[in-house]
Amino acid sequence: MASEGDHHHHHHHHQDHDHHHHDHDHHHHHDGEGETKSWVGKDGKVYHSHDGLAPHSHEPIYSPGYFTRRAPPLLNRNFNERAFTVGIGGPVGTGKTALMLALCELLRENYSLAAVTNDIFTKEDGEFLVKHKALPEERIRAVETGGCPHAAIREDISINLGPLEELSNLFKADILLCESGGDNLAANFSRELADYIIYIIDVSGGDKIPRKGGPGITQADLLSCSGMLCG
Template identity: 70%
Template structure:
């Protein structure tokens, strides 16, 4: 079954209206689909990517937000856990996860005592998970703003549902975008491109310990990532064991400071450690 739709999009510094028609392997009615897709002219470029929205940004309404995306199984949730553990002692943080029909990732963070349970929220997106972080961000924005009102956070973390290489965050949702891939898909993944690879603020190549087992050449991945990202930052990590996580944290904090969000935290007496950690560790 084919369907057609039209929409506006601004990508790579331009916008226009157009219509198109295509077929999905999984068939939706308009009501079931519930959103339109952004049509990309190309994978984009790190140097001309959409930049964080700083002018007019209200850091009191929603703290500096780190968006983590990537394909299913790349290690997004493991990175969420690692960042929670690394940041929570010095910064007030909270997290939002996205799954299609479950609360699996939020439950993972809770079971691993990443944060006090009230600071972890789960969104069940249904359908296309990229829509919840790109085309219709309302549910995620509401969850993040609720967490901000309740906990006055310094930094917020959000994880998208696992998706394909064309998925990326709206800048109205994420101030710092991390895209996670892993070596199990082979060393061709960086050169396949896609907005997550080319336009994220940071590309993380995870599970580097598996490279030899799957025949992936890390030097090739490094070369291709540099080329596809115009030299934008790429980190090779083994998130599960913590290798490389410190560098991820440093880049996040550098962006947080330069955005102006740090000044807002300091003005209200922060940054402060996440409350409730003693009780969490005692459980």
């Protein structure tokens, strides 16, 4: 199966499009998924939905971004509603779930933890954490995001906020871990979801990925490079 990094969006918008008439649908295709209906919302953004999940739009990204201009953590966050949340992102196979396991093993004796994992069409990462006893099973939730895993951590975070808030209150959590579904370099966590962002890339194949950049690389609080060889 192709990785999410190979997931392409084909949107065609014309400058002379009449936004005063919204009684018709726009259609586009997602490779390998068939036809998906999209429409223009009242805010002028183009929305679509995958697999019956909540509709969402995508924020336009015009440059890789800059670390010094990244969105700061929210100052008015109520941590009584949801504990401090660490977002872990990066493409498929970079070691996000392995890092989740390591953090759980390191912190669970001193802190109350809970974890939420994201996968596109499975719950494999959550099952991995349960199998390796990262935390008691009831402290782990697996979320299926559908075809746009990046929307679940940025444009429409409700699918993650729900279980995170529930776990936080149920176990009086000190720290919550949220792993994104493997995605491309344009994906990054919303500050409404993650107070601290870790992004992982695999550089074993050379410098192409870090050189191309993207919001995940340039705006994460911590960038981890996996697959490095020393010698």
